Each structure stands twice: as C-alpha cells, then as structure tokens.
Amino acid sequence: MSFLQLGLSLIFVAIPLGLTLFLKLGLEKDIIIATVRSVIQLLIIGYILTFVFESDSVIFIILMILLMIAAASQNVVKKGTGIPGITAIIIFTLFVVEAVSMGILLGFSIIPAEPEQIIPISGMVIGNCMVLSLLFLNKFKDELVAGEEVIELILSFGGAPEAAISRSLKSSIRTSMIPTVEAMKTMGLVQLPGMMSGLIIGGADPLEAVMYQLLILFLILTTAALSSVMVGYMSYPKLFNQRLQYIGLRPSEK
Amino acid sequence: MPIIEFKNVSHNDILHNITGSFRESRITTFVGPSGAGKSTCLKMINGLLSPDAGEVLYRGKDIFDYDISGLRKTVSMAFQSSPMIHGTVYDNLNLPCEVHGEVLGEARAAELLDMVELDASFLTRPVREISGGERSRISLARTFVHRPEVLLLDEITSSLDYVLVRDIERLVMRLQSEQDVTVIWITHDLEQARRVSHDMWFLRKGELIEYGPAEFIDRTENPEIRSFVKGEH
Known part of the structure; x- marks a missing residue:
C-alpha cells in the first residue's frame, strides 16, 4: 500500500466526522485525536518493529515484551484500584501468562523462535490478558458490592474467606470468559478473525491462515482462563484480614 | 457471670468507650436512634469487626x-435483609454446613423448618418463590444449624407487616426459651423491644447511655432516653 492510498483511506475518517458535525454529536474532537494518535502510534511501532526484526537481537525482543507488559498493566491497574496490591498482581499475571504461552509455543516448536513470530503473538497474548483482566475486575468489583451481605453471612457462620467469596469470584471468572468462548463458537461464521484476514490480504494461503488463527484462538482461550483465575485468586485474600473479617474494597472505590 | 461483656470498646468514630454486659439465657434488645452503633456492636460479638480499643469477652x-x-x-447471626444464596431452601439451610465442608442431613433440615413452623415441603422450594415472612423464618432456622448458644438478630422484622412481626416475635421468644439460647436483638421499634426484652441496651451516638432489666426504659430519669421514649428523636 502506498502513502497515497493510505491518504485516500482518510475518507473513512471524513464520513463519521461529517456525521458528527451534521448531527452535532460533539465527537469531532475525539475522532480527530483518535485518528492522529492511531497514525502516530502505529507508524512508530512500525518503525520499531522494522528495527527489531532487522537487528534479530534477543534483548530487543525482551524489551518489546516488557514495554507491552508495562503498557498493559498500567491500563488494568486503573480498573483494579480499591484492591490492595493490585499492581503487583497484574504485572505478575501478565508475566506468567506470557511466559507460559511462549514456553509452550517455543518449547514444542509450534512457532519458530523468530522476532517476526514472537512479538506479534506476544502482543496478542498480553493484549488479551489485559482485556480479560479488565473484564474480570469490572465484574468482580460489582459482585463485591452486590454480594457483600452474603460474604458477611458466610463469614458469620465461621466460613473461611475462600468460601465466603467463592460465589462472587467464580461468577466473575465465568462472566469475563464468556465473550472469548462465545466468540470461538461463531468464529468464521459471523466474521473472519483479524489475524486470518490479515494473512489472507497479505497473500498467505487461506488454509495456512486458518491454522495460524486456530493456534491463536486456542492460545487466547488459555490466556483468558489464566488471566481471570490468577487475578481473581491472588486478589481476594487482600479483601480479608487475619481475623477472618471482610475489609472489602477501599471505601472510595465502592 | 455475664455471657458477653464489652470493656471500654471503641471503634472508629462509631463506638465510644462502651462498657456493659449481657446475661445468659435472656433476650437483650439494642435500642436507640439510627446511627447509634447498634449493628457495629452486634458484628463485634460475632467477630466480624474488631474494636480499635477495649475488648469483647465471651465467657470471660x-x-x-x-x-x-x-x-x-456458637454465636450465630441473622442479618436484616435475610440474605439468601441462589437455590432452594435446603441449599440455604445447608450453607452453614457447606462452608465447613459438611452436609446437613435432610431429617435435621426438616427439624429446623419445624422449629420455625414451616413444613418439610419447603426444602425443595426455590428461595425466589418464598414470601418475606417465610424468608425471615428460614433465616432464623439457619442460625440454629450449629446449635448456637447466642443468637444475634439484626432488625429481622424491619421489612415485615405487623401480623408477621408479631409471629416472628412469638417464634423467637419460644425458641429462646425452648433452646435456652441468649438472644441479642437490634430493633428500631421501641414497642417491640418492650414486648420481647428481658434486658435492654440503650445506645445513642456510639455511647451506651444505660443498660439493664428492660423496665429502666420507662423509669429512667435520663433525659436522652426519656426524650427518645416520647418520640422526640
């Protein structure tokens, strides 16, 4: 694609911009900022990826992954405020999910140990882990507020914190995983997934593209389960004290 | 010897230097205006909250x-809204056992329902289908699962109509006498407190103004209590 062709694609920005101006939706500033940011961010990442791929250095690959983890954790931590120690929990989860995923992929030689493979797949793993952690924390915090009486009721019977929070925790894990599982069920029927479409547009054999996409789907299922379970099971003990009392979220975050 | 004692108990800005005791095998009601710290006291007896200063003693x-x-x-608690988990009445009666990895036998479950004057057919009923009065009874039955010595009741009749309120009062008084339990009961209704209490604690703004045999509520010279009794709060 040439820069002229890319420039012409701005027509797709002009259409919603025109609509928001005509209907006075007040979104024009956000649309312009979003467009400029996406252009700058993607061009920067394009140049960085070119540099990293050409350098073929392990250090740069690790740095790229660390950068992704830092950006993702910063995003998730905001949603988890109110849970003591959430920053460490999120960073640890992202590290573990990335390490497990890459360990399996590279350990069994499912993908070759090349930056062109490792970096984009790590991006998908970390990105998905971020989204799942966000979904989980969102639901979990709602559940904690709605289920506070049942939590205290179970503690009042002498139940342990795990028993008291089990219903809220499992419901939040289940809810956060539903979009991933449901999306898998309709994959290929409703829409062609992004990675597969990208490969096909790039000229890859459709069957080869399907195989890569399946790999990513299975990987995403693992990251979804690991992210929600790890964040959940590491977070809940922070909500109780040694005397088996429920401290809950910090008051300003309820 | 009192079964429960508060010794110089303070908690945040809610309770201030509370010292008082509860007699065994009696019904003691907590009375006083909203925000007096009644629920905080009740949660302290079950250990759901800790004092910042002072201590709560159980049998010394x-x-x-x-x-x-x-x-x-041993110190069982029924909450104001009778919270229930999704499932059947049995699932809810079994909850105090389930959280300890035990299973409540069906015969014992039926016995618990009988104690609160409900028949065993309720066991399989989904809790979403039961009425407010039945819910209060089941919540009460659930507190007896582990055969407690002390029953803590947090405004368990606040959402019920007058007839059901009197039913629950009669039920608690009968169970207290039959099972020989100590009942500590929060109520916002002074008439209810007069009907059911052996003893009373009168709290206001986190302070224990007076406590003792229930008759004090109508005989006291304390101006704050007299004003509350006259309905001036």
Whole structure:
C-alpha cells in the first residue's frame, strides 16, 4: 500500500466526522485525536518493529515484551484500584501468562523462535490478558458490592474467606470468559478473525491462515482462563484480614 | 457471670468507650436512634469487626483468643435483609454446613423448618418463590444449624407487616426459651423491644447511655432516653 492510498483511506475518517458535525454529536474532537494518535502510534511501532526484526537481537525482543507488559498493566491497574496490591498482581499475571504461552509455543516448536513470530503473538497474548483482566475486575468489583451481605453471612457462620467469596469470584471468572468462548463458537461464521484476514490480504494461503488463527484462538482461550483465575485468586485474600473479617474494597472505590 | 461483656470498646468514630454486659439465657434488645452503633456492636460479638480499643469477652475470654471460626458457630447471626444464596431452601439451610465442608442431613433440615413452623415441603422450594415472612423464618432456622448458644438478630422484622412481626416475635421468644439460647436483638421499634426484652441496651451516638432489666426504659430519669421514649428523636 502506498502513502497515497493510505491518504485516500482518510475518507473513512471524513464520513463519521461529517456525521458528527451534521448531527452535532460533539465527537469531532475525539475522532480527530483518535485518528492522529492511531497514525502516530502505529507508524512508530512500525518503525520499531522494522528495527527489531532487522537487528534479530534477543534483548530487543525482551524489551518489546516488557514495554507491552508495562503498557498493559498500567491500563488494568486503573480498573483494579480499591484492591490492595493490585499492581503487583497484574504485572505478575501478565508475566506468567506470557511466559507460559511462549514456553509452550517455543518449547514444542509450534512457532519458530523468530522476532517476526514472537512479538506479534506476544502482543496478542498480553493484549488479551489485559482485556480479560479488565473484564474480570469490572465484574468482580460489582459482585463485591452486590454480594457483600452474603460474604458477611458466610463469614458469620465461621466460613473461611475462600468460601465466603467463592460465589462472587467464580461468577466473575465465568462472566469475563464468556465473550472469548462465545466468540470461538461463531468464529468464521459471523466474521473472519483479524489475524486470518490479515494473512489472507497479505497473500498467505487461506488454509495456512486458518491454522495460524486456530493456534491463536486456542492460545487466547488459555490466556483468558489464566488471566481471570490468577487475578481473581491472588486478589481476594487482600479483601480479608487475619481475623477472618471482610475489609472489602477501599471505601472510595465502592 | 455475664455471657458477653464489652470493656471500654471503641471503634472508629462509631463506638465510644462502651462498657456493659449481657446475661445468659435472656433476650437483650439494642435500642436507640439510627446511627447509634447498634449493628457495629452486634458484628463485634460475632467477630466480624474488631474494636480499635477495649475488648469483647465471651465467657470471660477475649473473643479473638478463641478459634474465631469455631466461635462463630456458637454465636450465630441473622442479618436484616435475610440474605439468601441462589437455590432452594435446603441449599440455604445447608450453607452453614457447606462452608465447613459438611452436609446437613435432610431429617435435621426438616427439624429446623419445624422449629420455625414451616413444613418439610419447603426444602425443595426455590428461595425466589418464598414470601418475606417465610424468608425471615428460614433465616432464623439457619442460625440454629450449629446449635448456637447466642443468637444475634439484626432488625429481622424491619421489612415485615405487623401480623408477621408479631409471629416472628412469638417464634423467637419460644425458641429462646425452648433452646435456652441468649438472644441479642437490634430493633428500631421501641414497642417491640418492650414486648420481647428481658434486658435492654440503650445506645445513642456510639455511647451506651444505660443498660439493664428492660423496665429502666420507662423509669429512667435520663433525659436522652426519656426524650427518645416520647418520640422526640
């Protein structure tokens, strides 16, 4: 694609911009900022990826992954405020999910140990882990507020914190995983997934593209389960004290 | 010897230097205006909250010197809204056992329902289908699962109509006498407190103004209590 062709694609920005101006939706500033940011961010990442791929250095690959983890954790931590120690929990989860995923992929030689493979797949793993952690924390915090009486009721019977929070925790894990599982069920029927479409547009054999996409789907299922379970099971003990009392979220975050 | 004692108990800005005791095998009601700290006191007896200063004693020993999980089986609590988990009445009666990895036998479950004057057919009923009065009874039955010595009741009749309120009062009084339990009951209704209490604690703005045999509420010279009794609060 040439820069002229890319420039012409701005027509797709002009259409919603025109609509928001005509209907006075007040979104024009956000649309312009979003467009400029996406252009700058993607061009920067394009140049960085070119540099990293050409350098073929392990250090740069690790740095790229660390950068992704830092950006993702910063995003998730905001949603988890109110849970003591959430920053460490999120960073640890992202590290573990990335390490497990890459360990399996590279350990069994499912993908070759090349930056062109490792970096984009790590991006998908970390990105998905971020989204799942966000979904989980969102639901979990709602559940904690709605289920506070049942939590205290179970503690009042002498139940342990795990028993008291089990219903809220499992419901939040289940809810956060539903979009991933449901999306898998309709994959290929409703829409062609992004990675597969990208490969096909790039000229890859459709069957080869399907195989890569399946790999990513299975990987995403693992990251979804690991992210929600790890964040959940590491977070809940922070909500109780040694005397088996429920401290809950910090008051300003309820 | 009192079964429960508060010694110079303070908690945040809610309770201020509370010292008082509860007699065994009696019904003691907490009365006083909203925000007096009644629920905080009740949660302290079950160990759901800790004092910032002072201590709460159970049979002369600080409640946190006991195994707190075991103590909570002995000091059972019913909450204001009778919270229930999704499922059947049996699932809810079984909850105090389930959280200890035990299973409530069906015969015992039926016995618990009988105690609160409900028949065994309720066991399989989904809780979403039961009425407010039945819910209060089931909540009450659930507190007896571990055969407690102390029953803590947090405004358990606040959402019921007058007839059901009187039914629950009669039920609690009968169970207290039959099972020989100590009942500590929060109520915002002074008439209810007069009907059911052997003893009373009058709290206001986190302070224990007076406590003792229930008759004090109508005989006291304390201007704050007299003003509350006259309905001036």
